[in-house]
Amino acid sequence: MISKICILLALLCLAFTPFLRAAHLPRLEKRGAATQLIVDGKPFLILGGELHNSSASSREYMKPIWPKLKQMNLNTVLAVVSWDQLEPVEGKFDFTVLDGMLTDARRYDLRLVLLWFGSWKNGQSHYVPGWVKADYQRFPRARLKAGTAEVLSTLSEANVEADRRAFAALMKHLREVDSRQNTVIMVQVENEVGLLGDSRDRSELANAAFARPVPAELMAYLQSHKDSLLPEFRKLWEAAGFKAAGTWEEVFGAGAKTDEIFMGWNYARYLDRLVEAGKAEYPLPMFVNAWIVQPEDKTPGDYPCGGPQGHMLDLWRAGAPKADIYAPDIYLPNFPAVCEEFVRNENTLFVPESRGGVQGMANAFSAIGQFRSIGYSPFGIDSDPDPTNGPIHHTYEVLAQLAPLILEHQAEGGIAGIWLTQSNSTQLIKLGHYTLTATLRANRRNAAADGTERGYGLVMQLGADEFLAAGGNVQITFAANSPGPQYVGLASVEEGKFVKGKWTPGRLLNGDEVMYGYKMAELVAQRQTGTGLRFQSANPTIQRVKLYRYE
Numbered sequence: 001m002i003s004k005i006c007i008l009l010a011l012l013c014l015a016f017t018p019f020l021r022a023a024h025l026p027r028l029e030k031r032g033a034a035t036q037l038i039v040d041g042k043p044f045l046i047l048g049g050e051l052h053n054s055s056a057s058s059r060e061y062m063k064p065i066w067p068k069l070k071q072m073n074l075n076t077v078l079a080v081v082s083w084d085q086l087e088p089v090e091g092k093f094d095f096t097v098l099d100g101m102l103t104d105a106r107r108y109d110l111r112l113v114l115l116w117f118g119s120w121k122n123g124q125s126h127y128v129p130g131w132v133k134a135d136y137q138r139f140p141r142a143r144l145k146a147g148t149a150e151v152l153s154t155l156s157e158a159n160v161e162a163d164r165r166a167f168a169a170l171m172k173h174l175r176e177v178d179s180r181q182n183t184v185i186m187v188q189v190e191n192e193v194g195l196l197g198d199s200r201d202r203s204e205l206a207n208a209a210f211a212r213p214v215p216a217e218l219m220a221y222l223q224s225h226k227d228s229l230l231p232e233f234r235k236l237w238e239a240a241g242f243k244a245a246g247t248w249e250e251v252f253g254a255g256a257k258t259d260e261i262f263m264g265w266n267y268a269r270y271l272d273r274l275v276e277a278g279k280a281e282y283p284l285p286m287f288v289n290a291w292i293v294q295p296e297d298k299t300p301g302d303y304p305c306g307g308p309q310g311h312m313l314d315l316w317r318a319g320a321p322k323a324d325i326y327a328p329d330i331y332l333p334n335f336p337a338v339c340e341e342f343v344r345n346e347n348t349l350f351v352p353e354s355r356g357g358v359q360g361m362a363n364a365f366s367a368i369g370q371f372r373s374i375g376y377s378p379f380g381i382d383s384d385p386d387p388t389n390g391p392i393h394h395t396y397e398v399l400a401q402l403a404p405l406i407l408e409h410q411a412e413g414g415i416a417g418i419w420l421t422q423s424n425s426t427q428l429i430k431l432g433h434y435t436l437t438a439t440l441r442a443n444r445r446n447a448a449a450d451g452t453e454r455g456y457g458l459v460m461q462l463g464a465d466e467f468l469a470a471g472g473n474v475q476i477t478f479a480a481n482s483p484g485p486q487y488v489g490l491a492s493v494e495e496g497k498f499v500k501g502k503w504t505p506g507r508l509l510n511g512d513e514v515m516y517g518y519k520m521a522e523l524v525a526q527r528q529t530g531t532g533l534r535f536q537s538a539n540p541t542i543q544r545v546k547l548y549r550y551e
């Protein structure tokens, strides 16, 4: 009897092992208002940086870089794994470089987001192995009006199958060597896909597919989401008469925009099949990234046509539903506007590539504080000129201290990001019974003369009359937005740090450190006291304020 029970228990354990293991894997989880990345069972904020494209291909080259990444206060490194290095001979995989990277990342207590440079990187197919490059008959290329591009066609079964096998081998290997440590927390599938140089592939395969009816899965998605489609996407379908079936040109009208939808669908299906094969081996969160439309681009093909653009989110959701996130690479100056575009359609924000430096500081605070991003990552992090005292070092130092509170507030509400420039120098934030006004840091006597270019920060509500704010070059004032006494004064302001998660106050701020103006008649008429939070340095600091109201 006892042995039967033992056998039963053993069988039960075996049956549940995959579930137990999966519960410990990094995953995305909906928590209140946010979708968050869970690592080792807890919400995790990616304070990341992406290496230059070729850095991670050499363990030797990376040796002096790891300590710098640590000095910058990164907790996660985004690093390339390329198909050509992984499968130099068909069916023979070489994991040496990857295994070295895992060992080194663990040594520095850093997590990894791996970037699978497979069929495409920036729209090109430069990272496919030599045996794929050379065999262009087996692995067909895309054709532009101008000729054959060095780009795999999305329409070839041989192409997607070869990439799938390699990607699945990578994920299987990760399961074998990393599922206990969770060094790798997420994977980017391909890089900035899309066709450059034309609005669609004009190979024979592509022409045949373009002449066929729009696939039933896409039509079904359009019908079932008719009322919630993003306006720019819906408009195309509407203009062609909301048809329930037909060729691409019948359903969406003829032109480059329809070509883009056709390309987007085929890239999305291709990548979805990769994600499916990879997750079947090892179900880490997986995302795809977009080279977003630049101001000088006139038509699809000037930017990679068919990529997961903000205006294509519906199409990508329909075609690549297994991908967890459609992520923008944001180098443009209008950072918050791009984030805004990419949080539509229930998309979770992650910014795998963006700027470092002073702009990076503001972007990180905005993405995380305003748009509930799971993290931020400047590109080319290995060439940060000042790892021990630069903007990224200071930004991540503060964001690391605040991470537990930020993650809690992302889920439960009561958080806002601040992103200010000279041309966008005021931001109103409603939190609880207060309206906060954030402005660029100002000189008390002559605000205009201060000349601050950029201010940034985030604010979290800790209690009915208590806030915690962090930022640089920014000033925050408070006004009442509920009935009752309308003047808001500062009961106390502390600057401080979180040491091992515990608030540790430094100076008690008062006097010049909180006073921003003495024109009392004007200020009082506006129900202002002339005091507020003043973040005078470019590097971020943290302040905690208690307010009171009077009449």
Ligand code: DGJ
Pocket: 053, 122, 191, 192, 329, 353, 379
């Ligand atoms: C975007 C790409 O995704 C990166 O791999 C890199 O090429 C950068 N552009 C260069 O700025």
